[in-house]
Amino acid sequence: MTPEMSPVAEAHPGRPPMDLLRFATAGSVDDGKSTLIGRLLLDSKSIFEDQLEAVEATSHSRGYDYTDLALLTDGLRSEREQGITIDVAYRYFATPTRKFIIADTPGHIQYTRNMVTGASTADLGLVLVDARQGLTEQSRRHAVLLSLLRVPHLVLAINKMDLVDWSEEIYERIHDEFRQFATKLSIPDLVVIPISALKGDNVVTRSENTPWYHGPTLMHHLEHVHVASDRDLVDARFPVQYVVRPKSDEYHDYRGYAGQVAGGVLKPGDEVVVLPSGMTSTIEAIDLFDQEIDEAFPPMSVTVRLADDVDVSRGDMIARVRNAPKPSQDIDAMVCWMTNEPLRPRQKLAIKHTTRMGRTLVKDIQYRLDVNTLHRDQETKALGLNEIGRVQLRTTVPLLCDPYSKNRTTGSFILIDEGTGVTVGAGMINSGA
Amino acid sequence: MTAPPTHADYQLSQLDQLEAESIHIFREAAAEFEKPALMFSGGKDSIVMLRLAEKAFFPAKIPFPLVQIDTGLDFPEVLQTRDNWVSRLGARLIVASIDEAIRKGVVVDDGKTSRNRMQTATLLNCVEEEGFTAMFGGGRRDEEKARAKERVYSHRDDFGQWDPKNQRPELWSLYNGKLHGGEHMRIFPLSNWTELDIWHYLRQEGVELPSIYFAHARRVFKRDGMWMSESPQNPCREGEEVVERKVRYRTVGDLTLTGAVESDADTLDKIIDEIAIARVTERGATRGDDRFSEAAMEDRKKEGYF
Numbered sequence A: 001m002t003p004e005m006s007p008v009a010e011a012h013p014g015r016p017p018m019d020l021l022r023f024a025t026a027g028s029v030d031d032g033k034s035t036l037i038g039r040l041l042l043d044s045k046s047i048f049e050d051q052l053e054a055v056e057a058t059s060h061s062r063g064y065d066y067t068d069l070a071l072l073t074d075g076l077r078s079e080r081e082q083g084i085t086i087d088v089a090y091r092y093f094a095t096p097t098r099k100f101i102i103a104d105t106p107g108h109i110q111y112t113r114n115m116v117t118g119a120s121t122a123d124l125g126l127v128l129v130d131a132r133q134g135l136t137e138q139s140r141r142h143a144v145l146l147s148l149l150r151v152p153h154l155v156l157a158i159n160k161m162d163l164v165d166w167s168e169e170i171y172e173r174i175h176d177e178f179r180q181f182a183t184k185l186s187i188p189d190l191v192v193i194p195i196s197a198l199k200g201d202n203v204v205t206r207s208e209n210t211p212w213y214h215g216p217t218l219m220h221h222l223e224h225v226h227v228a229s230d231r232d233l234v235d236a237r238f239p240v241q242y243v244v245r246p247k248s249d250e251y252h253d254y255r256g257y258a259g260q261v262a263g264g265v266l267k268p269g270d271e272v273v274v275l276p277s278g279m280t281s282t283i284e285a286i287d288l289f290d291q292e293i294d295e296a297f298p299p300m301s302v303t304v305r306l307a308d309d310v311d312v313s314r315g316d317m318i319a320r321v322r323n324a325p326k327p328s329q330d331i332d333a334m335v336c337w338m339t340n341e342p343l344r345p346r347q348k349l350a351i352k353h354t355t356r357m358g359r360t361l362v363k364d365i366q367y368r369l370d371v372n373t374l375h376r377d378q379e380t381k382a383l384g385l386n387e388i389g390r391v392q393l394r395t396t397v398p399l400l401c402d403p404y405s406k407n408r409t410t411g412s413f414i415l416i417d418e419g420t421g422v423t424v425g426a427g428m429i430n431s432g433a
Numbered sequence B: 001m002t003a004p005p006t007h008a009d010y011q012l013s014q015l016d017q018l019e020a021e022s023i024h025i026f027r028e029a030a031a032e033f034e035k036p037a038l039m040f041s042g043g044k045d046s047i048v049m050l051r052l053a054e055k056a057f058f059p060a061k062i063p064f065p066l067v068q069i070d071t072g073l074d075f076p077e078v079l080q081t082r083d084n085w086v087s088r089l090g091a092r093l094i095v096a097s098i099d100e101a102i103r104k105g106v107v108v109d110d111g112k113t114s115r116n117r118m119q120t121a122t123l124l125n126c127v128e129e130e131g132f133t134a135m136f137g138g139g140r141r142d143e144e145k146a147r148a149k150e151r152v153y154s155h156r157d158d159f160g161q162w163d164p165k166n167q168r169p170e171l172w173s174l175y176n177g178k179l180h181g182g183e184h185m186r187i188f189p190l191s192n193w194t195e196l197d198i199w200h201y202l203r204q205e206g207v208e209l210p211s212i213y214f215a216h217a218r219r220v221f222k223r224d225g226m227w228m229s230e231s232p233q234n235p236c237r238e239g240e241e242v243v244e245r246k247v248r249y250r251t252v253g254d255l256t257l258t259g260a261v262e263s264d265a266d267t268l269d270k271i272i273d274e275i276a277i278a279r280v281t282e283r284g285a286t287r288g289d290d291r292f293s294e295a296a297m298e299d300r301k302k303e304g305y306f
C-alpha cells in the first residue's frame, strides 16, 4: 500500500483545485491525531523533501524504528520542548479536486476554547478515537462541541485498527454507541471510518484488512462531501463593513457599501431595507472590483450601491424588505467562556457582532451546560474558563441577528474584555428571545 | 415567483473564496484601525496583497500607505516593479532605510547581525515614528511550522513582540481589533493562502511581478549550496567562481542572502508546473537567513519581525 498508488498522487496540477473544505480535528492525547494529519499531508504530497528529511532524521536520532509523522505538524519551539500542543494550528493541503484547511485543535486543558475556535469556521469535524479504548468522555465532548457550533458534517475515525486485529465487531460496537449518543445532538451527517493512521489504511488508500467495510476512505470522503448546500441562500444578509467614497473627479458621486454577503442572494433591482434605521431603497448595482455583477451570494466580498441617498454606515445591515432580522437589544445565547476570570451576572463587556461593535451587560446566566453529560446545571451563576452556558445579554446597540442555527455569520458574536482588549467569550444566538 | 436558487449555481472557486476572505480582512482592518499601513516587500506575496487591497477599496484609492524597508541590498528589478505599482495605484509609499536607521543610531550594526534581521528594528522604529496602529503583512501560515498558529489579527505588545502563548482566540470571521495604548496589530490577510494559491492567483490576475521571478540568464556563483547573484554589494570570496546560468528566484529579499535556483521557467505556467513538482520548501531552498536554525523564524517573530 504505497502512496504512489493512491488517487491523489497527481496532486498539484497546473490547474488550481476548484473547491475548498475547512475541517477541524479533535482527539484526546495519543489517539493519533498528529500522525493522521501527517499522513494526510504526506500522502497528498504536501510535504517537501527537506521537511520529511528533517522528520526522518529526528525519528532516527530518537531511536524510533519508523518515521514519526506526528513530527511534521509540530508547532512552536516551547511546545516542542514540552512535547505538547497548546493552541489551534492551521494546516493546508490540496488534491486536484479540493483545497483543505485543517484547524488542528489539541486535546487537553484549554480544550473547549480551542475546539470552539477551530470548529467556528469548519464545514466538517473529524473526531478520532483509539479503537482499543472506544468512545471516551472526551470523544463525546468533541461531538457535543461540534454539534453546538453547528458543524454540519462529522467523521468519526476509529484509529489504531491494526492494534485490534481489524475487528469488525469493535468497529460496529463503537459505531452503534456513537450513533446512539448522537441522536441527542444536531449532527446532520455522520460517517464512521476504521483507519490506521500509522499504516495508512483507509486514510487515502482502501485497506485490504477491512473487507467488511464498504464506506469511503477518509480522503475520498473529504474530497467529495457536499458542503455547498450548507449555506443559507434564501435570507439575504449584507453587513456593511466599509463605505467606499472615492472623492475623485472620475467617481465624484460614487458611494458604495462594501461587505461580505452573509446570506441569501442579492441582485440589482432588489428592494432592500437598511437596518437598524429601517429606511428602504433599491439595489442600483453590485460591484465586484471593476465589474458590475448580476448576483452576489455568500461568501462574496462586493460593494453594493443603492438607488436612494439613504444614510448607511459601517455596522448597518442591508436585507430584503420582507425578510429582515428584527433589531434586538435582548440577546439569548449559548456562550463559551475563554478566560480565567469567570463570567458573572452584571458584568459589562464589549461585543462584536458582524461588523457592529457595542457594549453589553450580562443580565443572567440561566444554566451551565455539562458538555460531557448534556446536563443543565441551573445552580451555577458563573461560567468558568472552558465552560459553556446559556446567557441573557442586554446590548447598548441593537444587534441585527439571526439564530445561529440559521446563519453562522449573523448568529455569532464575540465578547471582549474592555480593560484588556482580550477576546473572552464566543456566543451563538438562540432562536426566540 | 422564480424558482428558488439551487446551490450548484452559487459556487465560488477556492481562489475566489480566498480572495473574498482577504478582501473582508482588508476592509475590516481599514475600518477599525486609526492608522494602518501595508508592509511592502516587493515579493510575490506583497504583490498579491496590493492587488487585494486595490480590489477591496475600488474605485477609491487604497486608504493607507505602503511601507517598505530599504535594506540597501534590494534587487533593482524589485524596486522597479514597486514603483510601477505605486504609480499605477496612486498609492503613498514610505521608504524606511536601514542605513539611515544606523546613522540615526536606532539600529546597531555590530557586524554580526544580518541585514534582514536589522529590518526588524528599522521597521519597528518606522511604526513608532509614523504612529501606525496596524501593519498588514504578507505572511502565510503554510510558510513555516512556527506560523501555523499565527492569527489573522496578530497582537503585538508595546515592544512589537509576539507572545505565542498569549494570543487572542479568533472565531468565525470576527476579528478583534481592540488595542491598548502602545500596542499594535499585525494583520495577515493571506493567512489561508498557500504558495501555490499565490501563483495561481497571480496567473489569474495577470499583474506585474518583479522580473527576477522568471528564468533569465544571470552571472552567479555558488555559496553554501545556493546560487548567489554577482553584484558589487556581494563580492565573491576566495574560491568562488562566477558563471552564467539560467536561473530564477523563488523569494526576493536581501540579495546577499537570497539564492537563485536553476530553472527554465520563464512564464507563470512553467513556474506553476515547477512548483507543483518541487520537493523543497521555498525557504529551505533559498533563504540563507532562515537556515541558521529551525526556530529562526519563531525567534524573529518574537522580536517583532513578521
Ligand SMILES: Nc1nc2c(ncn2[C@@H]2O[C@H](COP(=O)(O)OP(=O)(O)O)[C@@H](O)[C@H]2O)c(=O)[nH]1
Pocket (backbone or CB within 6 Å): A027, A028, A029, A030, A031, A032, A033, A034, A035, A036, A070, A159, A160, A161, A162, A163, A195, A196, A197, A198, A199
Ligand atoms: N499502531 C498504531 N499506532 C498509532 C496509530 N496512529 C498513531 N499511533 C501511535 O500512537 C502514538 C500517538 O500518536 P500521535 O499522533 O502523537 O497522537 P496525538 O497525541 O493524538 O497527536 C504514537 O506513538 C503513534 O505512532 C495507528 O494507527 N496504529
